[in-house]
Amino acid sequence: MSNTTAAAAQERLGLLRVLGPGHVWALGVGIVLVGEYMGWNFSVGKGGMIAGLVACWVAGLLYTCVAMIDSEVTSTVAAAGGQYAQAKHIVGPLMAFNVGLFLVMAYTMLEAANAITIGFLLDTVAGMLGHSGLNQKPFIILTILALAWLNYRGVLASLSFNFIITAFAFVAIIVLFLSVQFGASAVPLDFSAVSNEPLPYGWLGIVAALHFGLWYYLGIEGTCQAAEEVRSPARSLPFGTMAGIMTLLIAATLTWYVCSGLIPWEYLGNAGTPLFDAARVTGNSGLMVLLFIGTAFATTASANGCINDASRAWFSMGRDRYLPSWFGAVHPHYRTPYRSIVFLVPIALIFALGAPLDQVITFSILSGLLGYTFMTFNMVMFRRKWPLGTIKRGYVHPWHPLPALLLLLICGATYFAVFLGYGTQLIAMLSFYIIASLWFHFWRYRFVRRGDQFTMPWPRPIGY
Amino acid sequence: MDIWNYLEYAAWALSALVAAIMLLDMFRIDTTYDNELLTSSREGELELTQERHEL
Incomplete structure (x- = not known):
C-alpha cells in the first residue's frame, strides 16, 4: 500500500523549482519598468510637474505598503497564484475567485498594452526611416506568440531572459541621468515651471494625477506568482520583492527628474515615449539608441512577465476546480x-487587436487597484487569525496595521481619481466582477473539492 | 516594396510558425500522456515536505 502511494507520489507532475531571488526581481521589475518608459507622464498632463512628482511618491508609498504586505503573506503562503492562494486560505473561496480574476485580467490586459506599444514603437522607427503606414498587426501578434512560446518552454529560460533585458532597461535610465548631469545634453535641465506654474489645475490636479502615478509601479506584486517555482520561497520572495520596489523608487524618481527637466510639461503630459523623447531632446545619438533599445526591452520584459503571472493564476484556479x-x-x-x-x-x-490602448490600460489599472484593496483587509485578517508567534513567517513587516490602513486610504483616493476620468469603465468593471461572482457562487462552486483547496499545514486560526 | 514590407511578411510567417509549433506540441502531449498525470499537480506539496510552520 505504501509502495503504491509512493509510486503515485513519484508520478505526480509539479512546476519546476529552479528560480532564485534574481528571477523574482526580474519578474517584478520586468513587469513594471515599462511604466517608467511610458504612461506615468500622463500624471504630469493631469496636474503639472509638481502633481507628477507628488503622484510618483504617493504611489511609491502605496506600493511600498503593497510590497511589505505581500512579502510577509507570500513568504508564508508559497503557492502559484500568489494573492489568489492567499485569499483562499485567509478570506474565503468567493474572495479567492475574484482575486484570481483580478490578477488574470490585470496581467492579460497589461500584456496586450505592451504588445500594442511594441507595434507603435516599430511604426515610429519605420516613420523615422521614411516608411509610412506600417501594418502593426503582425508585430503585435508575433510579440504575444513568441513570448508565450518562451514561457511554454520553461520558466528558467523566460525569467533569465527577463533578468537580462530588465537590467539593461534599468541601467539605460541611470546612464541617461548621469549623462544629463555631466553635460552630455545639448539642452540644460530647466525646472522653472516648478515655480512659474506649480499647480496649473490646482489641488484637484494632484488627485487626478494619482491615477497615472500608479503606472510607475503597477505590477510589482506579480513577484508572488513565482512562489511555487522558487527554490527557497521564504527567503527569495521577500528579498526579490523588496529589492524590486527599491529599484523602482530609484528609477521612478530619476525618470521624473530627467524628463521634467528636459521636456516642457505641456508636451511631457501627452508624450508617447517620454524617456526616449528626453533622449532625443539631448541631441545625443548614442543616448537616443540606448533609450530606444531600453524602451523596447522594458516593453518586452513586461509582456513576458505578464504571460508568466496570468498563466500561473489561471492554472491555480483550474487546479482547485474554480475553473x-x-x-x-x-x-x-x-x-x-x-x-x-x-x-x-x-x-x-x-x-491587443480590438481595443484602444488607454481603455486596455485603464481596465488593467482598475483590476490591479481592486487587488490592492483586497490586500488591506487580507493582511488584517491574516494577523488576527494567525498572530505573530503562531506560524513561521519568512518576513515580518513593521508597523502593522499602519501600512494596511495607509494602503486603504491611498486606494480610496485613487478610486476617486479614476472615477474623475474613467467613471463609466469603473462601473463596467465592477459590474463584470459582480456577475462573475454570482456565476461562481450559484454554479461553479459545486465542482470545487472543498476539503482539498486548503493546503497549508497551519494550526487552527484564532477564533475557529 | 521596401524592407519594412518584407519584415511584415516575415512577422506573419513567424507568428504562424510559432503558433503551429506550440499547438502541435500541446496536441502531442495531450494525446501521449494520461490527463490524470498531466493534472496531478497539487498545491502545498513543498509545504508538506519542507516548510514546517513550527517555531
Whole structure:
C-alpha cells in the first residue's frame, strides 16, 4: 500500500523549482519598468510637474505598503497564484475567485498594452526611416506568440531572459541621468515651471494625477506568482520583492527628474515615449539608441512577465476546480502550465487587436487597484487569525496595521481619481466582477473539492 | 516594396510558425500522456515536505 502511494507520489507532475531571488526581481521589475518608459507622464498632463512628482511618491508609498504586505503573506503562503492562494486560505473561496480574476485580467490586459506599444514603437522607427503606414498587426501578434512560446518552454529560460533585458532597461535610465548631469545634453535641465506654474489645475490636479502615478509601479506584486517555482520561497520572495520596489523608487524618481527637466510639461503630459523623447531632446545619438533599445526591452520584459503571472493564476484556479480542471495541467517535459499559457494567448490578442490602448490600460489599472484593496483587509485578517508567534513567517513587516490602513486610504483616493476620468469603465468593471461572482457562487462552486483547496499545514486560526 | 514590407511578411510567417509549433506540441502531449498525470499537480506539496510552520 505504501509502495503504491509512493509510486503515485513519484508520478505526480509539479512546476519546476529552479528560480532564485534574481528571477523574482526580474519578474517584478520586468513587469513594471515599462511604466517608467511610458504612461506615468500622463500624471504630469493631469496636474503639472509638481502633481507628477507628488503622484510618483504617493504611489511609491502605496506600493511600498503593497510590497511589505505581500512579502510577509507570500513568504508564508508559497503557492502559484500568489494573492489568489492567499485569499483562499485567509478570506474565503468567493474572495479567492475574484482575486484570481483580478490578477488574470490585470496581467492579460497589461500584456496586450505592451504588445500594442511594441507595434507603435516599430511604426515610429519605420516613420523615422521614411516608411509610412506600417501594418502593426503582425508585430503585435508575433510579440504575444513568441513570448508565450518562451514561457511554454520553461520558466528558467523566460525569467533569465527577463533578468537580462530588465537590467539593461534599468541601467539605460541611470546612464541617461548621469549623462544629463555631466553635460552630455545639448539642452540644460530647466525646472522653472516648478515655480512659474506649480499647480496649473490646482489641488484637484494632484488627485487626478494619482491615477497615472500608479503606472510607475503597477505590477510589482506579480513577484508572488513565482512562489511555487522558487527554490527557497521564504527567503527569495521577500528579498526579490523588496529589492524590486527599491529599484523602482530609484528609477521612478530619476525618470521624473530627467524628463521634467528636459521636456516642457505641456508636451511631457501627452508624450508617447517620454524617456526616449528626453533622449532625443539631448541631441545625443548614442543616448537616443540606448533609450530606444531600453524602451523596447522594458516593453518586452513586461509582456513576458505578464504571460508568466496570468498563466500561473489561471492554472491555480483550474487546479482547485474554480475553473475547469483541464487548465490545471503541467507539461511533462517543460514543467510549465502549458494549457493556461496557450488558452490566454487568444484573449490577449483580442484585447491587443480590438481595443484602444488607454481603455486596455485603464481596465488593467482598475483590476490591479481592486487587488490592492483586497490586500488591506487580507493582511488584517491574516494577523488576527494567525498572530505573530503562531506560524513561521519568512518576513515580518513593521508597523502593522499602519501600512494596511495607509494602503486603504491611498486606494480610496485613487478610486476617486479614476472615477474623475474613467467613471463609466469603473462601473463596467465592477459590474463584470459582480456577475462573475454570482456565476461562481450559484454554479461553479459545486465542482470545487472543498476539503482539498486548503493546503497549508497551519494550526487552527484564532477564533475557529 | 521596401524592407519594412518584407519584415511584415516575415512577422506573419513567424507568428504562424510559432503558433503551429506550440499547438502541435500541446496536441502531442495531450494525446501521449494520461490527463490524470498531466493534472496531478497539487498545491502545498513543498509545504508538506519542507516548510514546517513550527517555531
